[in-house]
Amino acid sequence: MAGRRTLTIIKPDAFGAGKAGLILALLEQHGFTVKAARAMHLTTAQAGEFYAVHRERPFYGELVEFMTSGPCMPLILERDDAVATLRTVIGATDPAEAAEGTVRKLYAESKGRNAIHASDSDENADRESRFFFAEADTLV
Numbered sequence: 577m578a579g580r581r582t583l584t585i586i587k588p589d590a591f592g593a594g595k596a597g598l599i600l601a602l603l604e605q606h607g608f609t610v611k612a613a614r615a616m617h618l619t620t621a622q623a624g625e626f627y628a629v630h631r632e633r634p635f636y637g638e639l640v641e642f643m644t645s646g647p648c649m650p651l652i653l654e655r656d657d658a659v660a661t662l663r664t665v666i667g668a669t670d671p672a673e674a675a676e677g678t679v680r681k682l683y684a685e686s687k688g689r690n691a692i693h694a695s696d697s698d699e700n701a702d703r704e705s706r707f708f709f710a711e712a713d714t715l716v
């Protein structure tokens with residue numbers, strides 16, 4: 577059965593532009609509730625580890641640089657079928673291909689500066705949630 581929790585990050589472009597509240601409101605309108613939240617400025621080591629799966633990709637350096645360019649906001653969100661639903665709500669990686677009304681269509685500039693991250697599987701949602709939050713920081 578699909579899990580009820582997923583991990584999202586409002587990225588430095590959207591957070592720095594003051595769009596965190598609008599994005600969170602949109603996610604709540606889609607039935608998500610916040611189970612954990614923090615605002616933080618990732619170090620190069622933290623961003624590099626979080627995106628380690630992309631280490632061999634040509635955009636890895638650019639991705640790490642962008643994710644450390646300013647504060648971001650990781651959140652654990654809950655609703656039925658959380659991973660698949662959130663990925664639909666945020667839209668395609670490239671905002672030019674994102675559907676109308678999605679977070680990336682509304683707030684992203686490019687494939688690199690694309691406003692928001694969302695876990696792509698229940699397994700990664702669990703791993704990524706543990707990356708940012710201790711059990712004690714998360715609502716039951």
Ligand code: CMP
Pocket residue numbers: 630635638639669687688689690692693694
């Ligand atoms: P995200 O969902 O955070 O997961 C991996 C990220 O890599 C992705 O969003 C994009 O921000 C980034 N990414 C993917 N493809 C490219 C690309 N071609 N150029 C720059 N960044 C990319």
